[in-house]
Amino acid sequence: MHVYKAYPGGKFKVLTLSYDDGKFSDRRLVEMFNQYGLKATFNLNGGIRDQVRIPMEEWKELYAGHEIASHSLTHPTIARCSTSEIVSELVEDRLALEKIFDTPILGHAFPNGSSSAEVRQILKDLGFLYGRTITDSYCLVRATEYAKQVDKNQIPVVGEITGFEFPEDFYAWNPTCHHNHDLLGYGKKFLELTKKQYTYLFYVWGHSYEFDRDNNWDMMEEFCKMVSHRDDIWYATNLEIVQYEEAFRRLIFTMDHHQVVNPNACSVWLSVDDGNRIVEVPGGATVNLF
Numbered sequence: 163m164h165v166y167k168a169y170p171g172g173k174f175k176v177l178t179l180s181y182d183d184g185k186f187s188d189r190r191l192v193e194m195f196n197q198y199g200l201k202a203t204f205n206l207n208g209g210i211r212d213q214v215r216i217p218m219e220e221w222k223e224l225y226a227g228h229e230i231a232s233h234s235l236t237h238p239t240i241a242r243c244s245t246s247e248i249v250s251e252l253v254e255d256r257l258a259l260e261k262i263f264d265t266p267i268l269g270h271a272f273p274n275g276s277s278s279a280e281v282r283q284i285l286k287d288l289g290f291l292y293g294r295t296i297t298d299s300y301c302l303v304r305a306t307e308y309a310k311q312v313d314k315n316q317i318p319v320v321g322e323i324t325g326f327e328f329p330e331d332f333y334a335w336n337p338t339c340h341h342n343h344d345l346l347g348y349g350k351k352f353l354e355l356t357k358k359q360y361t362y363l364f365y366v367w368g369h370s371y372e373f374d375r376d377n378n379w380d381m382m383e384e385f386c387k388m389v390s391h392r393d394d395i396w397y398a399t400n401l402e403i404v405q406y407e408e409a410f411r412r413l414i415f416t417m418d419h420h421q422v423v424n425p426n427a428c429s430v431w432l433s434v435d436d437g438n439r440i441v442e443v444p445g446g447a448t449v450n451l452f
């Protein structure tokens with residue numbers, strides 16, 4: 163009998179959204195997410211005040227209920243910086259954001275999508291829990307589809323890619339798609355997923371000012387309407403996903419996995435009997451699964 167990880171409430175799908183730069187259009191986007199009950203991560207630069215960004219004095223109230231993550235202090239192409247500048251861009255941003263939001267800031271979105279092995283290592287060393295890239299799985303999916311068109315016998319090099327995979331490395335966390343990359347198409351695919359032997363992660367990223375530039379707020383609203391208020395989807399911030407995964411990894415099982423100990427403060431949900439039974443393992447509890 164297999165014991166699988168399930169998401170809170172026994173769900174097997176999770177949706178998360180990630181928006182960068184904190185410009186004025188975030189106000190409209192936050193309002194939309196709040197209206198539909200969606201959770202997002204907003205990636206902010208604690209060292210930039212200018213005419214296109216929301217004043218820092220408004221941040222705490224505006225973004226309440228969502229995660230705030232670091233986007234570096236002043237938005238350099240960070241992989242080109244010296245080690246000392248990488249460190250100060252990350253540390254100073256965290257200090258500034260933590261002062262404003264009064265909570266640990268543990269996530270990061272690479273400015274200009276720029277990262278390297280060194281930047282990722284420094285993130286880890288500084289206690290960040292993840293780093294988000296701008297490499298859409300969308301591109302990998304399209305490349306695989308194209309390869310199949312060219313040669314029907316093509317064997318995918320990295321297995322079948324759906325775009326809804328869980329990241330292997332949270333410090334190189336690739337989103338499913340930018341919102342301009344077939345968001346509604348991906349949304350429909352995500353809603354149609356029913357195979358409970360897998361978990362699915364749908365990760366959308368972008369910048370709110372792009373909706374003004376591209377005049378496509380309607381498309382985003384249609385997406386929010388389509389994916390919201392579903393019983394089978396967990397709506398989570400980036401950090402909630404990372405911390406839930408950590409909680410699951412900390413579970414202690416007997417070798418025959420009939421019993422599980424949850425040393426966390428939070429509950430963890432498990433899928434037992436091929437998904438026929440969902441078991442909530444409360445924080446601090448020992449539970450016999452069968």
Ligand SMILES: [Zn+2]
Pocket residue numbers: 182183233237273274
């Ligand atoms: Zn940015």
